[in-house]
Amino acid sequence: MNTKAFIKKYTMVIALVVVFILFSVLTGGRLLLPQNMSNLLLQNAYVLVMACGMLMCILTGGNIDLSVGSVVCMVGAIAAQMLANGMPSVVVIILCLIISIVIGVWQGFWIGHIHIPPFICTLSGMFLFRGLGRAILGSKTIAVNNKTFLNIFASYINVPGIDGGEKKWSAFIVGIAVAAFLIFNTIRSRAAKAKKGYKQGSAISEFAKTIIISVLVLLYTWKLANYKGIPVMAIWILVVVLTYAFITSKTAFGRYFYAVGGNEKATKLSGIDTNKVYFAAYTSMALLAGLSGLLWAARIGSVNGDTGNAFEMDAIGSCFIGGASAYGGSGTVSGIMVGAILLGVINQGMSIIGLDNNWQYVVKGAVLLIAVIFDVVSNKKTGKAG
Amino acid sequence: MSMDKRNYDTEKRSRADKAAVIRAVVAGYLVYLGFTIATNKNTDMSPALSRVLGGAFIVIALGFGFYIWKRWRSDVEGALLPEEDKAEAEKASEE
Numbered sequence: 213m214n215t216k217a218f219i220k221k222y223t224m225v226i227a228l229v230v231v232f233i234l235f236s237v238l239t240g241g242r243l244l245l246p247q248n249m250s251n252l253l254l255q256n257a258y259v260l261v262m263a264c265g266m267l268m269c270i271l272t273g274g275n276i277d278l279s280v281g282s283v284v285c286m287v288g289a290i291a292a293q294m295l296a297n298g299m300p301s302v303v304v305i306i307l308c309l310i311i312s313i314v315i316g317v318w319q320g321f322w323i324g325h326i327h328i329p330p331f332i333c334t335l336s337g338m339f340l341f342r343g344l345g346r347a348i349l350g351s352k353t354i355a356v357n358n359k360t361f362l363n364i365f366a367s368y369i370n371v372p373g374i375d376g377g378e379k380k381w382s383a384f385i386v387g388i389a390v391a392a393f394l395i396f397n398t399i400r401s402r403a404a405k406a407k408k409g410y411k412q413g414s415a416i417s418e419f420a421k422t423i424i425i426s427v428l429v430l431l432y433t434w435k436l437a438n439y440k441g442i443p444v445m446a447i448w449i450l451v452v453v454l455t456y457a458f459i460t461s462k463t464a465f466g467r468y469f470y471a472v473g474g475n476e477k478a479t480k481l482s483g484i485d486t487n488k489v490y491f492a493a494y495t496s497m498a499l500l501a502g503l504s505g506l507l508w509a510a511r512i513g514s515v516n517g518d519t520g521n522a523f524e525m526d527a528i529g530s531c532f533i534g535g536a537s538a539y540g541g542s543g544t545v546s547g548i549m550v551g552a553i554l555l556g557v558i559n560q561g562m563s564i565i566g567l568d569n570n571w572q573y574v575v576k577g578a579v580l581l582i583a584v585i586f587d588v589v590s591n592k593k594t595g596k597a598g
Numbered sequence: 599m600s601m602d603k604r605n606y607d608t609e610k611r612s613r614a615d616k617a618a619v620i621r622a623v624v625a626g627y628l629v630y631l632g633f634t635i636a637t638n639k640n641t642d643m644s645p646a647l648s649r650v651l652g653g654a655f656i657v658i659a660l661g662f663g664f665y666i667w668k669r670w671r672s673d674v675e676g677a678l679l680p681e682e683d684k685a686e687a688e689k690a691s692e693e
Contacts, residue, residue: 274616276623331619477609525627528620538617570641570648577631577655584624584662 224534224547228554235561242564243557246439249432254366254511256556257445258284258504262527263534263548264456265497270531271460271469272493273476273540275330279319279337280501280527284520286345287312287505291361292354292515301361305506312502315341316495324491334494338524346517353516356509365448365510368440380441387433391426398422445507452500457545469493473540530555532583555579606677614673621666628659 219226236243243249262280269275287308294304319337322328356362369375371382398418405412412418436442460466471479472489480486504523509515534551536543558579562572636652643651 273613274620276620278623329615329619331616331623475609476612528623532624538620539613540616568642570635570638570643570651573631573635573638574651574655577628577635580624580628580631581658584628584658587621588662588665 224550224554228550228557231554231561232557235557235564239561239564243561244435246435248560248564249435250439250443252553252556252560253449254443254445255560256552257449257507257511258523259526259530259552259555260449260549261452261500261504261507262497262523263530263552264452264545265493265500266524266527266531267456267460267536267543267545267548268469268493269330269497270528270536271473271540271543272490273473274538275323275490275493275540276334276524276528277319277330277337277494277497277501278334278524279315279341280497280504281520281523282338282341282345283312283315283498283501284505284508284523285515285517286315286341286348287502288509288515288519289345289348289354291506291509292356293348295356295358295361296354301358301364304358304361305364308506309499309502312499312505313495315502316498317491319498320491320494323494324487324489330490330494342517345519349515349517351517353514355514357513362510362513363444365445365507367444369442369444369447375441380437380439383433383437383442384430386442387430387437390429390433394422394426394429445511448503448507452503453545453549460545465492470541473537473542475541526552526555529580529583533579538587605679606674607679610677611674614670614677617673618666618670621662621669625659625662625666628655628662632656632659 232243262284266277266280269277290311291304291308294307295301315337319333322333323330368380369382370380374381374385402412402415402418433442458466460469468479468484468489471482471484472486476486479489505520508519512519530552531543531548532538532551533554534543534548536548558575559572562575567575632652632655634652635655636649638648641648
């Protein structure tokens with residue numbers, strides 16, 4: 213792979229590295245402190261989770277879900293009210309996830325089966341669910357302080373006998389296990405391909421990539437070990453991300469989303485029920501928005517009428533920064549994770565520096581402008597709308 | 599308002615509309631950011647600079663809005679069916 217092709221393929225990863233180094237310098241190394249590295253994950257948990265669902269919507273042809281921020285508010289409000297009324301936290305979590313699915317079924321039905329444009333349907337959902345959320349809260353802020361609920365979403369993993377001291381060794385042990393698995397998997401996959409006579413990429417570049425990722429995993433888990441260990445929220449994020457990565461890259465059902473985004477008519481003619489694909493995309497989006505509502509409520513410790521404001525823009529922004537196409541049919545879970553982490557590093561870096569909030573808006577807008585310029589320039593190259 | 603009687607490839611037309619909507623959301627968000635920057639009172643930034651930066655965002659967003667309209671027009675033109683397909687589409691709609 214030549215330099216040009218490498219830069220084109222890894223533009224966002226390079227941008228992430230540059231932004232990370234820039235903020236590490238600007239913050240005088242404070243961004244790299246174990247507490248900040250742990251917070252980077254926790255503060256962006258809702259974006260990482262919702263971006264997976266948004267990717268499924270965008271894949272179906274550049275459709276977006278504008279209601280996710282309001283669903284976060286409504287589900288968070290329901291959870292906070294039920295917990296305040298003394299309901300068991302496990303029952304609350306199950307009920308909230310069921311309610312999220314019901315919201316998704318409602319939107320998926322109108323979009324998938326009645327063919328209401330997703331923009332209109334989710335825009336109405338944005339107002340409807342925000343209003344319902346505020347009504348449930350009674351225009352008040354409700355605190356979430358149920359211990360079991362907080363343990364399920366916002367605690368840290370502490371293994372007795374290993375994590376007793378200052379260092380939480382379990383986090384680093386997990387890091388070593390993940391790094392070993394990644395290296396073993398690369399060796400196994402190359403050996404299997406060689407056995408079958410498949411054409412393979414350069415061994416040096418593949419191993420270099422695996423080693424870089426493994427080193428990053430080790431460094432990150434070392435940072436976590438030096439703070440409070442692995443946050444439970446990381447497990448939730450990992451489950452969602454791995455599930456969606458598996459669905460989109462390894463299953464026929466996942467391929468349907470790309471097919472619908474690529475050419476809906478051809479997909480329909482090949483016997484795939486496109487209505488069901490739309491339905492599934494919006495149902496899964498609402499489920500993940502509901503889960504994000506629970507994660508956010510546990511992280512912040514309270515829910516109010518403004519909870520989830522502009523969350524949809526974070527999720528949509530992560531997808532586009534991560535390489536999902538406005539026309540649908542392309543985009544990967546790993547790409548949107550890079551987009552979400554890039555946004556997270558920028559937000560966290562600005563907070564640590566203590567940048568004035570107006571400058572924070574300027575930086576956010578500038579990032580969006582880069583995406584806009586990229587959109588315009590790439591279309592000029594293809595000779596459209598010039 | 600007169601109805602558009604031209605025949606389009608529904609697939610391409612739908613994609614053009616959806617892409618325009620997404621871009622419009624981004625442009626709308628830029629306008630929102632610009633407005634927030636220009637009117638934000640809880641800031642150390644000088645009011646003049648706030649207005650200049652906020653105004654710049656709004657102007658860029660409007661420029662992007664113009665581009666969105668041009669791009670949408672171009673995509674919709676690209677979705678027009680050729681004459682032979684048009685005859686077939688009309689025949690199908692009569693049936």
